[in-house]
Amino acid sequence: MAVVSALGNLSLRQLEVFYAVVEAGSxxxxxxxxxxxxxxxxxxxxxxxxxxxxxxxxxxRGRLVPTNEGMVLHGxxxxxxxxxxxxxxxxxxxxxxxxQILSIASIPPLGNGVVADAMRSFLAERPDARxxxxxxxxxxxxxxxxxxxxxxxxxxxxxxxxxxxxRTEQVTSGRIxxxxxxxxxxxxxxxxxxxxxHHHALVSYPPGHQWLMAxxxxxxxxxxxxxxxxxxxxxxxxxxxxxENGVGIAIVDEYxxxxxxxxxxSARPFVPPIDVAIxxxxxxxxxxxxxxxxxxxxxxxCAKLGQAAAI
Numbered sequence: 001m002a003v004v005s006a007l008g009n010l011s012l013r014q015l016e017v018f019y020a021v022v023e024a025g026s027x028x029x030x031x032x033x034x035x036x037x038x039x040x041x042x043x044x045x046x047x048x049x050x051x052x053x054x055x056x057x058x059x060x061r062g063r064l065v066p067t068n069e070g071m072v073l074h075g076x077x078x079x080x081x082x083x084x085x086x087x088x089x090x091x092x093x094x095x096x097x098x099x100q101i102l103s104i105a106s107i108p109p110l111g112n113g114v115v116a117d118a119m120r121s122f123l124a125e126r127p128d129a130r131x132x133x134x135x136x137x138x139x140x141x142x143x144x145x146x147x148x149x150x151x152x153x154x155x156x157x158x159x160x161x162x163x164x165x166x167r168t169e170q171v172t173s174g175r176i177x178x179x180x181x182x183x184x185x186x187x188x189x190x191x192x193x194x195x196x197x198h199h200h201a202l203v204s205y206p207p208g209h210q211w212l213m214a215x216x217x218x219x220x221x222x223x224x225x226x227x228x229x230x231x232x233x234x235x236x237x238x239x240x241x242x243x244e245n246g247v248g249i250a251i252v253d254e255y256x257x258x259x260x261x262x263x264x265x266s267a268r269p270f271v272p273p274i275d276v277a278i279x280x281x282x283x284x285x286x287x288x289x290x291x292x293x294x295x296x297x298x299x300x301x302c303a304k305l306g307q308a309a310a311i
Contacts, residue, residue, distance in 0.1 A: 010051060015077060017044045018056065022066050022074045102290045103132045105144040106154040109236045109252075110278065111135035113259030114305065115154055118298040125297070129290060137235075138211060142166065145281045151291045153281030154298070156253070158211050167282040172302040174254030176216065176274040177267045179239075181246045184266065191271045201230035201248035203239045212236060215274050216251050240265065258305060278302060 020030040021041065031038045049056050056070035066074060106115045111133060123129060134144060138155050145153035145166055155161070161168045178192035186192055186200070204227070205213040230248050233239055239250040244264040253276045257267055280295065287295070 010048065014044055014048050016081075017041055018048055018070075019074065019077045019081060021045060021057075021064065022070065025063070027064060100126075100129050100290065101132075102129060102152075102288070102294060103134070103150040104152045104154065104294070105134040105136060105141040105150045107138050107141055107156065108135050109256035110154050110156075112237060112256070114255055114278070114301055115298070117259075118294065118301045121301070122294050122297040126290070126293060131294075142281065145283050148283045148285065151283070151288060152294065155279060155281060156211060157277035157279040161279065161281050165284075167284070169280045169282070171278045171280060171299055172306055173275050173277040176212070176251055176270045176276060177254060177257050178249055178270050179243050179252055179257065179265050179267045180249040181243055182264055182266055184249065186249065186268060187266045189268060192268045193271045197227040197249070200227075202227040203231045203233065203242045203248040203250040204229040205234070206232050212251065212253060212276070215276075216270075218274075255305070 017030065017034065020034055021027055024030040024033055027041050027045070028038055031041045034041065045057065054069045055067050056073065057064040058067055059065075104115065112135065115133065119131065119133070123131070134140075134150065136144070138158070138160075141153045141155050142161055142164060144150045145161075146164060153161075153166070157168070157170055178186065178197075180186050180200075184200075186196060189196065231242060233242070236252050236256050239252060240256075240260055242248065243250050251270060252267075255276070255278065280298075
């Protein structure tokens with residue numbers, strides 16, 4: 001209340017005019033910077049002094065010079081106007097670029113491969129766009145979409161997104177592969193199945209941690225020897241260096257495999273086949289035009305990968 005009483009009925013515009021006069025050094029220069037007439041500035045200065053009951057300027061050889069009171073007010077405004085200018089700049093950027101900003105959340109196996117591929121062609125077409133890509137576990141992707149924090153979520157199809165009320169769209173489907181170091185005995189086989197696994201150490205995932213592992217577990221026949229999980233890691237992308245170094249073999253999705261170097265590993269399809277579908281998750285709002293453009297690029301990359309896999 002004390003702040004309101006001290007300011008009286010002064011407006012932000014009046015303070016801006018006072019500040020401009022001190023900064024410019026004259027009423028004429030201030031009027032030019034504010035794009036108003038000189039009489040308007042002069043009248044506003046007089047009204048400010050009348051409302052405050054203070055003399056903020058004195059005449060010195062025809063020039064307006066701030067009084068001690070005027071200098072104190074200018075110093076206070078100088079500190080705060082910098083923050084106001086920052087806010088103004090931020091608002092201008094948002095207003096100018098809001099239609100060119102895109103936020104995406106993706107699980108690591110896709111964010112570091114298919115999404116990155118689509119991003120390259122998307123930004124080539126829309127160099128004015130600005131994108132924030134969040135690469136996180138599936139649970140975080142769903143939460144980010146559900147709260148409206150991102151424009152698009154990209155994950156493997158699990159059924160959980162639809163159960164939580166998210167709009168989903170399946171784009172393409174691949175399968176699970178078994179990867180092994182170069183020179184591994186399983187290289188001689190066209191396919192890898194459960195009975196092959198118990199002869200070899202497995203680089204795997206913590207129970208319940210990876211949807212991929214849950215799908216794999218469903219295919220294992222009870223009563224048969226189960227794979228020896230010698231090492232567990234937190235993500236699909238983390239298994240590759242350990243397989244390359246000969247720690248063991250691993251089960252991975254087709255999409256992360258497509259974007260990983262085959263120089264030190266080999267891959268064989270796992271049987272029975274386990275489908276791995278990619279889905280898009282949408283928040284509860286109409287997709288922006290920028291989102292739709294990216295989705296087109298993403299689908300084009302997926303289609304290209306599907307054709308390559310079929311050859």
